[in-house]
Amino acid sequence: MSAEANDDLLNGARVLVVEDEAAISMLLEDMLLDFGCTVVGPAARLATALEMAEGETFEVAILDVNVAGEPIYPVAEAIVKRDLPLVFSTGYGGAGIREPFRDRPVVQKPFSQADLKRTLISAISAARR
Numbered sequence: 001m002s003a004e005a006n007d008d009l010l011n012g013a014r015v016l017v018v019e020d021e022a023a024i025s026m027l028l029e030d031m032l033l034d035f036g037c038t039v040v041g042p043a044a045r046l047a048t049a050l051e052m053a054e055g056e057t058f059e060v061a062i063l064d065v066n067v068a069g070e071p072i073y074p075v076a077e078a079i080v081k082r083d084l085p086l087v088f089s090t091g092y093g094g095a096g097i098r099e100p101f102r103d104r105p106v107v108q109k110p111f112s113q114a115d116l117k118r119t120l121i122s123a124i125s126a127a128r129r
Helices: 003-010 022-034 046-055 073-081 113-128
Strands: 014-018 038-043 060-064 086-090 106-108
Touching (some): 003 113, 014 022, 022 038, 022 113, 046 073, 073 086
Parallel strands (some): 014 060, 060 086
């Protein structure tokens, strides 16, 4: 797939953002807007994130692994049940991801705009295969 076709995957994509740290959330939103995405949320609490994961329309989700001291896995499970792709965001790398989610893409904080873009495109592309 060409770089231009990859960019088209993100242009107009609705992305659920679950992040409890305001500075990171704002950075994520700015990056996503630069990609042409529409931000759904952000959700800074697990209960809100779960409601959004079950009821909102989105193409992919970015999930902080630890939201206000609570593990994000109930939200990840709700997204997987909907057959939607997700990307974990964590300062601990892939080793901090629980089974059965270890095969899901991870962006390690702090991440660059290029890393985020590449990981989102990969997640969306894999879900469409």
